[in-house]
Amino acid sequence: MIFGTSRKTLPRLRVWTGLALLLLSLQASRAAEGPQDLAAVLSALRQDNTATADFVERRSLAYLTEPLVVAGRLTYSPGGRLERQVTRPKPETMIIDGPLLTIEQNPKDPPIRVLLEDYPPLQAFVSALRALLAGDRTALETTFESDFESSGTSWRLTLTPKAVALADAIDAIEVAGKAGSLRSLEIAERNGNRTLVEMQPRP
Numbered sequence: 001m002i003f004g005t006s007r008k009t010l011p012r013l014r015v016w017t018g019l020a021l022l023l024l025s026l027q028a029s030r031a032a033e034g035p036q037d038l039a040a041v042l043s044a045l046r047q048d049n050t051a052t053a054d055f056v057e058r059r060s061l062a063y064l065t066e067p068l069v070v071a072g073r074l075t076y077s078p079g080g081r082l083e084r085q086v087t088r089p090k091p092e093t094m095i096i097d098g099p100l101l102t103i104e105q106n107p108k109d110p111p112i113r114v115l116l117e118d119y120p121p122l123q124a125f126v127s128a129l130r131a132l133l134a135g136d137r138t139a140l141e142t143t144f145e146s147d148f149e150s151s152g153t154s155w156r157l158t159l160t161p162k163a164v165a166l167a168d169a170i171d172a173i174e175v176a177g178k179a180g181s182l183r184s185l186e187i188a189e190r191n192g193n194r195t196l197v198e199m200q201p202r203p
Helices: 014-025 038-045 120-133 137-143
Strands: 051-060 068-077 081-088 092-097 100-104 112-115 144-151 154-161 170-178 181-189 194-201
Touching: 038 120, 038 137, 038 144, 038 154, 120 137, 137 144
Parallel strands: none
Antiparallel strands: 051 068, 051 194, 068 081, 081 092, 092 100, 100 112, 144 154, 154 170, 170 181, 181 194
16 A cells, blocks of 8 residues: 555665665674674664664666665664665655655655555565564574674674565675674675665764
């Protein structure tokens, strides 16, 4: 169900791949030493307070020679609310709050509102990433197979979707970090598109 607009105006699936993966880009740096395991990383990634980060997103599409680049600010609040404010190349706001995704592209136009339950892959993906921010390993591994590697304080987590609907769209998600800080996140889609997000938490 979409409110205030027709389905034709809804941005393509880049909305859910971009928005959902950005839920992970709001980690505050937390000190940690020595080898990491998945439990320790999930504990460090868990957000108990509102967090804000500056981000740069580079989306590579199979039919373009240069990536599409957007930048702005991300805010995550405990409970799963995410606000993504793009400042360049043009303003845009995306908000996930509970079961609802709201997109605001032009102040003169009504916002686009989408119920997540109408898009099962989006709902499942967002739920899994919220589980990461909550440090909930059980909820995470309900949706994804996880492969964790570490070397010293550097680590990498590969998430492979279990559900057929999600696996049809996403090949894998690569999350990389150091100690308790997330450094980058890249999503590889089945159609060959890739999205890389790099972030810098605000104090």
